[in-house]
Amino acid sequence: MHTPGPQPRPPGATIAETIVACATAPGRSGRTIVRLSGPAVETACSSLFQPATNRRGVCRGDVLIGGRPCPAIVLRGVGPASYTGEDTLEVVLPGNPDLVERFVEACCAVAGVRRAGPGEFSARAYLNGRLALDEAEGVAAVIAARTSDDLAAAQQLASGELGRVYRDWADELTTLLALIEAGIDFVDQEDVVPILPRDLQQRLGRVRREMAERSKGGIAESAEGLPPLVVLAGAPNAGKSTLFNALLGRARSVVAAESGTTRDVLIETLALEEAAGPGLAVRLADLPGLDADATGGAAQAAQEAAIETLDRADAVVYCDPQGRFVGLETGISSRVPMLRVQTKADLPSAALLEGTGHAPGTAGGSSDVAVCALDGWRLDVVRRGIADIALRAPGGSCAVALARHAREIGRAACALEAVEAEIDPTARALDAPELVADGLRSAVDSLGQILGRITPDDVIGRVFATFCVGK
DSSP states (O other): OOOOOOOOOOTTOOOOOEEEEEOSOSSOEEEEEEEEESTTHHHHHHHHEESOOOSSEEEEEEEEETTEEEEEEEEEEOTTSSSSSSOEEEEEEEEOHHHHHHHHHHHHTSTTEEEOOBTHHHHHHHHTTSSOHHHHHHHHHHHHOOSHHHHHHHHHHHTTHHHHHHHHHHHHHHHHHHHHHHHHHTTTOTTOOSSOHHHHHHHHHHHHHHHHHHHHTHHHHHTTTSOOEEEEEOSTTSSHHHHHHHHHTSOOSOOOSSTTOOOSOEEEEEEOHHHHOTTOEEEEEEOOOOOTTOOSHHHHHHHHHHHHHHHTOSEEEEEOTTSOOOSGGGGSOTTSOEEEEEOOTTSOOHHHHTTSSOOTTSOOTTOSEEOBTTTTBTHHHHHHHHHHHHHHSTTHHHHHHHHHHHHHHHHHHHHHHHHHHTOOTTSSSOSOHHHHHHHHHHHHHHHHHHHSSSOOHHHHHHHHHTSOBTO
16 A cells, blocks of 8 residues: 655644654765754754854764764754755764764754655655745656666756646636636626636637646656556466456456467556556557577577567566576676566475475565466556566656656646637637636636645655655
8 A cells, every 4th residue: 555645734834753864875885975954953063063053054073973982074954944844964074983883873863853755855855845846746757867868858847847837827827727726706796807708718819738748748758757667577377367367357468288388478557546646558568489499490589589679668567487597697787677576486496495485375486476377466566566666667757757747737738728628719708607617717727736736645655655755
């Protein structure tokens, strides 16, 4: 079950807890940043830093770790003029993982301070009005960017450039909605016409055309118009086709006990909204079993098709009923995320028979998850794992965000098209203002799904679940 995400905070509301986390990549380095945000920052600064300082700015001194001083640089921020909109503290320490962990523990010993969850700093920035939802998605995409193209698209999101376009549309539609509702209030006074149908149709048409161009052009092209490609790979008769059918919920691929049944690459769209929230879908590919000893023209053609698809995969689900997972990794770039799935988990694995594995039905060997596709056991875990590797794929976070934007903009454009059909531009007033107002509300709601002003729990929760801890 997806955890409900944060919701916009009512004016004047506060967050009672202070969060702390390492904000730089794990491992040894010259310097590491530990970040705190919340109402207990002043207390933490006074008790852990010498000389004590509560003024805004940067200063040098010592932090106390286990009662012993350690040289550090402290960056003190005061809300609401900070990234999160709260009082913040960023401590620059020597990049020793053990030292950093001990300092985080010392921070957690301060009353009201706890460890941060994934994306919680940026979630607070959103809740406190410092980031729009589309900008927060951009931050997640920048973190996940692996190529210059990924980074450019992510920066466009994070900068708010796309958000400004969306907000212009929302402002225009909200203005028109207000005018129409004003007309409904004065429907019994014929001399009061807040906006002429002709003018309304022209303004709606301009917004709808911009939406249609954006949803079919710039956004779709930025994400290449396609969800991430996730392939099911493994040896012949590894249970790939059975898993493929189970994930799709229908018999798309032929399943038989004989090896080599699958000769063609089958690709279908797999929606993962229940596993990971609205907007996420992947192209799931069922490959012929990889067999270096395959002979015959048809078998070799199937191998070539499988290898070609594997080479352009954004993520790989490695299927092995024995739980050994040996051989496939050498032919795949280390940059491609992989999920190791022990299929046919109702049968004993080789690792178990050899006395080195776990009980049947568990993730034995080096697998990430075991599954029985015949009865659906742990199929939901596999879906969640596929969502995770899709988001970790090059451009994954940005592609998902842009695809979600395009979908919502397309819905808004369809709502406006239906509204325009209700307008007679030659009339002096609207014949059905209530229907027009209802259609406009639908369009505004769709834009709100992107901007975060009107957003379900699962949308916001999925956005921040893609973050790493400390961001």
